[in-house]
Amino acid sequence: MKIGICGGTFDPFHRGHLDPIVAVRERMRWDRVLYIPAYIQPFKQDRNTVSGYHRYAMTVLGIEDHPDFRASPQELERGAVSYTVDTLRELRTRYPGATFDWIIGDDNLEKLDEWKSIETIVKMASFTILTRDATGIRPPEIAGLNVVFAENATVPVSSTEVRRRLRTGEPIDDLVPPRVRRYIQQYELYRKGPS
Secondary structure (H helix, E strand, O other): EEEEEEEEEEOOHHHHHHHHHHHHHHHHOOOOEEEEEEEEHHOOOOOOOOOOOHHHHHHHHOEEEEEEEEEEEEHHHEEEEOOOHHHHEEEEEEEOOOOEEEEEEEHHHHHHOOOOOOOHHHHHEEEEEEEEOOOOOOOOOOOOOOOOEOOOOOOOOOOHHHHHHHHHHHOHHHHHHHHHHHHHHHHHOOOOOOO
């Protein structure tokens, strides 16, 4: 089994988290895609987010139309800074014999050498790079690093923009899946900051 893994804060989950992965899934030959909301992202430890429960629920709702896409609460259940190396170790136990592609945006590629235990990570997973808005970025020199550029169409949306629109009362229909939009409205998320 080949599994694509998309980790992130998903605060909130939006089309940029979904559409590019749907577009490249067949080409990448992923049998399953796992979305793993972070409890605390290592590079965003100073940022407040809505609760892990809400972020996980939005992720589940956002991928509901894709039966081979799953959301995993494992980093939320671990309850600590979410390091990729720890997540991959758990996944190798849950999916023995599977191969893993860790999916990141090209804007995160330059920081790979700052990831905790990157030398161990590259032995457990390859990296699939999605195009966001950066150009000419090259991977850092890390022994054993296997990188594939997905060459996807870009989706001009960010969680920051979704939150900004919600705070100012602007529509978000074009930025998030309909179920996510309804969930955000039901729980009145992002109107006055983290909840």
